[in-house]
Amino acid sequence: MLTRFVDTIRQRFSRPLQYYQDICVRCGACIDACHFYVVSGDPAHIPAYRMTLAKKVMQGRVSDGNRLHNWYREAWGQESRTAAELERAMWECTGCRRCAVFCPFALDTALLVSAGRYSLLQEGIGPQMIAEIGNAEVSKGEIIEMIQEFYVDQTKELEARLQKEFAPDLRIPVEKEGARVLYVPLVGEHAIVPLAKVFHAAQEDWTLSLFTATNHSFFVGDMDKARQAAHWIVQEARRLGVKAIAYPECGHATRTLLSFFESWFGDEIAGIERISVVQLVASYLAEGRIRVKSGTFDVPLTYHDPCNLGRNSGIFEEPRALLRAVATDFRELTPNRELNWCCGGGGGLIAAPEMKEIRMKAGRPKAEQIRQTGAQWVVTTCENCKTQLGDLNEHYGLGIEIKGLVDLVAEALAL
Numbered sequence: 282m283l284t285r286f287v288d289t290i291r292q293r294f295s296r297p298l299q300y301y302q303d304i305c306v307r308c309g310a311c312i313d314a315c316h317f318y319v320v321s322g323d324p325a326h327i328p329a330y331r332m333t334l335a336k337k338v339m340q341g342r343v344s345d346g347n348r349l350h351n352w353y354r355e356a357w358g359q360e361s362r363t364a365a366e367l368e369r370a371m372w373e374c375t376g377c378r379r380c381a382v383f384c385p386f387a388l389d390t391a392l393l394v395s396a397g398r399y400s401l402l403q404e405g406i407g408p409q410m411i412a413e414i415g416n417a418e419v420s421k422g423e424i425i426e427m428i429q430e431f432y433v434d435q436t437k438e439l440e441a442r443l444q445k446e447f448a449p450d451l452r453i454p455v456e457k458e459g460a461r462v463l464y465v466p467l468v469g470e471h472a473i474v475p476l477a478k479v480f481h482a483a484q485e486d487w488t489l490s491l492f493t494a495t496n497h498s499f500f501v502g503d504m505d506k507a508r509q510a511a512h513w514i515v516q517e518a519r520r521l522g523v524k525a526i527a528y529p530e531c532g533h534a535t536r537t538l539l540s541f542f543e544s545w546f547g548d549e550i551a552g553i554e555r556i557s558v559v560q561l562v563a564s565y566l567a568e569g570r571i572r573v574k575s576g577t578f579d580v581p582l583t584y585h586d587p588c589n590l591g592r593n594s595g596i597f598e599e600p601r602a603l604l605r606a607v608a609t610d611f612r613e614l615t616p617n618r619e620l621n622w623c624c625g626g627g628g629g630l631i632a633a634p635e636m637k638e639i640r641m642k643a644g645r646p647k648a649e650q651i652r653q654t655g656a657q658w659v660v661t662t663c664e665n666c667k668t669q670l671g672d673l674n675e676h677y678g679l680g681i682e683i684k685g686l687v688d689l690v691a692e693a694l695a696l
């Protein structure tokens with residue numbers, strides 16, 4: 282039973298995972314840190330138990346070589362119960378790493394979940410759709426020449442529109458050799474328009490990537506494919522000779538850029554700065570390269586720290602500096618920064634329609650946090666968080682609006 286899972290996870294069991302398995306002292310400090318467990322009370326959602334369960338299956342304690350024992354277990358449905366529990370333990374987790382903050386040894390459940398998801402997918406357990414989107418991101422590099430012309434034409438149309446609406450000399454350069462910054466967007470013009478305005482105001486020497494920053498293979502723990510998808514961007518950066526790669530408001534993508542590119546690409550990425558647009562735009566403001574009309578937004582608003590930008594990348598103060606520059610009534614969520622509750626939409630769960638019900642349950646602590654602030658707007662810097670917060674707004678009747686931080690800065694620009 283679960284033989285492909287066991288074979289695969291054994292191969293992927295790294296030294297840090299071994300360390301986790303060996304030194305967890307079952308102190309229980311992580312239990313109430315997990316928003317899934319807080320709302321469900323399901324032991325499969327306890328961070329330390331996720332590891333215990335994986336260990337039990339790996340060590341074959343669920344099934345053994347004795348055919349009679351196994352027949353009894355099968356007859357009583359133990360195997361399918363264990364598989365279902367393992368599925369909840371590995372897939373009903375957003376990889377937010379809040380549990381690691383509470384653990385005295387900083388044991389990282391997200392690391393286990395990454396290996397566990399990939400191994401479960403070898404058994405056909407879990408949302409295959411996320412893996413398929415990841416495969417499409419890997420193959421995009423192979424067909425980029427076929428779609429490049431269409432993409433450049435679309436960008437020209439967008440540029441012409443923004444020249445009419447915003448500034449006649451605004452440019453959206455694509456494939457510009459020697460530009461300082463390569464901006465890698467998300468799918469959709471909403472991830473290009475505000476940045477094009479801010480880059481214009483800051484007189485940045487930039488160019489738009491042919492690729493997008495999202496990396497669904499990362500969600501399913503397929504690190505070979507995650508690296509392949511990101512490699513197209515590194516090759517593009519080197520071909521164009523840029524000095525920096527800037528990633529959009531996207532949590533998991535930013536985490537790959539800031540925490541994984543160095544180990545994935547080594548010397549190939551040396552000398553190329555890696556930065557989130559949140560950091561970049563905050564640096565423009567701090568250096569006086571852009572000016573904003575202070576107090577542009579006179580509504581009570583709060584900021585949701587996306588786990589992958591905040592807790593997992595340390596980007597806490599830059600969004601707050603930008604918000605304070607454009608808003609009159611900024612209210613903190615409690616708790617915030619590294620202790621912030623995950624919204625429940627990370628870890629690829631947004632991309633799997635079958636996860637909607639558990640997403641809404643897991644988002645309850647976040648919904649309660651928001652309600653307590655009395656804020657009318659919730660500002661954030663991650664695409665998945667925006668979608669999840671929008672769904673939570675409907676589900677819990679919060680009566681709020683969800684805003685992107687760079688959108689607000691672009692709207693408040695003083696040219």
Ligand code: SF4
Pocket residue numbers: 314315316317326327328373374375376377378379380381390391623
């Ligand atoms: S990473 Fe987040 S969702 Fe996963 S077990 Fe830890 S606290 Fe729960």
Ligand code: SF4
Pocket residue numbers: 304305306307308309310311312328329383384385386387388
């Ligand atoms: S807090 Fe750390 S050591 Fe304690 S039970 Fe959780 S994972 Fe184990």
